[in-house]
Amino acid sequence: MAHDRRTFLRGACAGLTSLAAAPLLAAQSSTTRTPAVAVANLSERVRVISNVPGNVLAYNTGNGLLLVDSGSEALAPAVRKALGSERVSTLFNTHYHADQTGGNALFAKAGAQIHAHTVTKQWLAADYWSPADNRWVKAPPKEAVPTVTFRERGTLTAGAEHIEYGYLLEAHTRGDCYVYLRDSNVLAVGDVASPLRDPAIDWFSGAWLGGRVDAMDLLLGLSNAQTQIVPAYGAVLTRAQLQAERDLMFKIYERTAALTGKGNSAQDMLEAGVLGDVGRTFQDPYRFLYDVAKGFQSHYTNFGGNVV
Numbered sequence: 001m002a003h004d005r006r007t008f009l010r011g012a013c014a015g016l017t018s019l020a021a022a023p024l025l026a027a028q029s030s031t032t033r034t035p036a037v038a039v040a041n042l043s044e045r046v047r048v049i050s051n052v053p054g055n056v057l058a059y060n061t062g063n064g065l066l067l068v069d070s071g072s073e074a075l076a077p078a079v080r081k082a083l084g085s086e087r088v089s090t091l092f093n094t095h096y097h098a099d100q101t102g103g104n105a106l107f108a109k110a111g112a113q114i115h116a117h118t119v120t121k122q123w124l125a126a127d128y129w130s131p132a133d134n135r136w137v138k139a140p141p142k143e144a145v146p147t148v149t150f151r152e153r154g155t156l157t158a159g160a161e162h163i164e165y166g167y168l169l170e171a172h173t174r175g176d177c178y179v180y181l182r183d184s185n186v187l188a189v190g191d192v193a194s195p196l197r198d199p200a201i202d203w204f205s206g207a208w209l210g211g212r213v214d215a216m217d218l219l220l221g222l223s224n225a226q227t228q229i230v231p232a233y234g235a236v237l238t239r240a241q242l243q244a245e246r247d248l249m250f251k252i253y254e255r256t257a258a259l260t261g262k263g264n265s266a267q268d269m270l271e272a273g274v275l276g277d278v279g280r281t282f283q284d285p286y287r288f289l290y291d292v293a294k295g296f297q298s299h300y301t302n303f304g305g306n307v308v
C-alpha cells in the first residue's frame with residue numbers, strides 16, 4: 001500500500017511525456033504567484049529576509065553580516081540585494097536542503113566562510129539520491145560546501161553578540177543545527193519547527209519523529225518567553241508556539257509509534273485517523289505519515305517496535 005501513491009505518480013508522469021511543456025508552464029505560473037521578498041527587523045542588528053523561498057536570518061556584526069541559511073540558488077541574488085551593500089563574512093547552514101543552501105556558492109565566492117554540522121557538509125559534498133523526487137540530486141559547486149564544521153556544539157563572538165550553535169540530532173535531516181544569538185535572544189531553528197509547511201521528516205538522510213521531538217525539547221530548553229524563534233518557513237514563533245508544535249509532534253509520535261509497532265503502514269494510520277483530531281491541517285497527510293513510518297522503520301531499536 002505504501003507505494004501506491006508513488007506508483008500512481010510515476011504512471012501519471014509517464015503519460016505526460018508527450019506534453020513535455022506542461023510541467024514547465026506549471027512551474028512558470030507558480031513562479032508568478034511567488035510572494036515578494038520581504039524584510040522584517042527583529043532588532044536593530046537582526047533581520048529576517050523571507051520568501052527566498054524560506055527565511056534567511058541576517059545579523060549585522062558591525063564588521064560584515066552573519067547569515068543563517070542562504071536561500072535557494074534561484075533566489076540568492078534577491079537575498080543579496082535585500083542585504084544591501086554589506087558583505088557577508090559568515091554563513092551558517094541549518095541543514096543541507098537546497099532551499100537553505102542554494103545561495104552558498106554566491107556568498108562563499110564573495111568571501112563568506114560557511115559553517116555547518118559535519119553531516120551537512122557530507123551531504124553537500126556529493127551527489128545524492130532523493131527517494132521523494134525519485135532522482136539523483138547533483139552536488140552543488142565546491143564553493144558551496146561548508147568549510148567550518150562541528151559535531152556537537154560551539155560558540156563564537158561576533159561583534160557584540162555571543163552566538164551558540166549546536167546539533168539537533170535526527171530531527172529533520174541527520175545534520176540539523178540551531179544558531180542562537182544569545183544577546184539578541186533570537187534562535188534560528190531551520191526546518192525543525194514547521195509552522196507553515198507540513199513538518200518534514202527526511203528519513204532517507206536519517207531523521208525520525210522521535211529525533212524531532214527530542215530536538216524541539218532541546219530548543220525549548222534554550223529559549224524563554226521573550227525569545228524570537230525563526231523557522232525555515234513562516235512567521236517568527238514564540239516559545240509558546242514552539243511548545244504547541246512540540247506537543248502536537250509528541251501526540252503524533254505516541255500514536256504512530258504504537259501503530260507502527262503493530263505493523264501498520266502509513267495508509268493504515270491515515271485510515272485510522274491518527275491526524276484527524278490533532279488540531280492541525282496537513283497539506284499532504286499521507287506524505288507526512290509515509291515519512292514518519294519510514295523514520296520508525298529506520299529507528300525501530302529506539303522505540304521498541306517490532307516492524308520487521
Ligand SMILES: [Zn+2]
Nearest residue numbers: 095097172191
Ligand atoms: Zn529542509
